[in-house]
Amino acid sequence: MDSLVDPVGWLEWDGNFALNTLYYGEYRNTGPGSSTSQRVKWRGYQVITNSNEASRFTVANFIAGQSWLPNTGVPFYAGL
Structure with a gap:
């Protein structure tokens, strides 16, 4: 992650919703x-x-990306 990432890391969407x-x-x-x-x-x-x-949130497990991402031309890594 580049230094442009604020140290807090995340912003509220709509107050504390x-x-x-x-x-x-x-x-x-x-x-x-x-x-x-x-x-x-x-x-x-x-x-x-x-x-x-962490592996639950990989391209392979979270969005089944190995089945459709190659057709998009978007580079990705399926695992950790």
């Missing part, structure tokens, strides 16, 4: 903007440390 029910996860980010030490303190924000949990 959905802050208690959202799920935002970050896993093994790298780069100048990757530090999670100043991220939001919302209940639904998580730093994912378990690769099994």
Whole structure:
């Protein structure tokens, strides 16, 4: 992640709407903007440390991208 990422990392959408029910996860980010030490303190924000949990959100598992993304020409990585 580049340094243009605000250290807080996330913005509220509409005041505090959905802050208690959202799920935002970050896993093994790298780069100048990757530090999670100043991220939001919302209940639904998580730093994912378990690769099994993180794998649920890959292109392959979360959006079944291997079946349709190649036809779009968009580069992607299916796993972690």
